[in-house]
Amino acid sequence: MSSNIKPLILHAHTTGPNPIKIAIALEKLKLPYEIKLWEFGDNAENGLKGAKFLAINENGRVPALEDPNSGVVSWESGAVMNYIRRKYDTENKLGPQGQSEQDIVDSEKWEYFLLTTLGPMAGQTNWFRHYNEVKNEDALNRYAAQTYRCYQVLEGQLKKTGGESILPGGYTAVDAHFEPWVRQHAYAQLSLDDYPNVSKWLKKYGETEEVKAAYKKIQDATS
Incomplete structure (x- = not known):
């Protein structure tokens, strides 16, 4: 990337998965960026609300x-990711290896499956496991079961690539x-014991330069 690019500003907090995915993309493209951390709450200066x-x-x-x-401001991780790609x-480097209509649709459908299904189900599992003030085993069990169902769907897709990447041809x-x-x-x-291809993929992808750098960037911003 050109050295004339001014650093992008990624707004994040120290926990939560969605800022990480954007940092991974920025690292993959070797774009300069800075992390601006925010806290939960409604503090006028540093609160997310x-x-x-x-x-x-x-939101x-x-x-x-x-x-x-460019002067562009984006939010929602799917919209941010697509802006970076465009x-x-x-x-x-971030798009599907093939350029057929099917390749493009496959990329979109897996992106939307994460954004609309696996992510929300996992998020609700975390909520009812750790944060809900009133214990609700029915809700926890429902969301945990749905998250496992999503893992099974992902396992089936990763089996097609031997656990290498979600889409064929690379990350x-x-x-x-x-x-x-x-x-x-x-x-x-x-x-993840019942999902060997998911486990393999998670371990291998987690060892890539861009993933390690993304986590380190956000971690360093907290110190």
């Missing part, structure tokens, strides 16, 4: 991305979308 952040993202959630090179992925933005959510299985107290 405070006036300062709500001026960036009306009060991370990630959000500011691009000083604007900066000139060598198709794409789809892998970046899934990695932080699947990595949280231990926090959700869910096992």
Whole structure:
């Protein structure tokens, strides 16, 4: 990438998977970027529900991305990822290897499966496991079962590539979308023992330069 690119600003917090996926993409493209951390709550200066952040993202959630090179502000991880791909992925490092209509649709459907199904189910499992003030075993069991169902769907797809990548041909933005959510299985107290291809993929992808650098970048921002 050109050295004339001004650093993008990735808004994040210290926990949660969605900012990580964007950091992975930025690392893959070797784009300069800075991390701006926010806290939960409505503090006007540093809270996700405070006036300062709500001026960036009306929904009060991370990630959000500011691009000083274009003036674009984006939020929702799917929208942010797609902006990065359109604007900066000139060598198709994040896109599907094939360019047929089926290849493009396959990339989109797995992205949307994470955004609309696996991510929300895993998130609700975490909520009822750790944060809900009133214990609700029925809700916890339902969301845990649905998350396991999603793991099974992902296992079937990864079996086609021998656990190498979600789409054939190598890692794409789809892998970046899934990695932080699947990595949280231990926090959700869910096992991957029945999903060997998911386990293989998670371990191998987690050892790539871009994934390790993304986690380190956000971790370093907290110190």
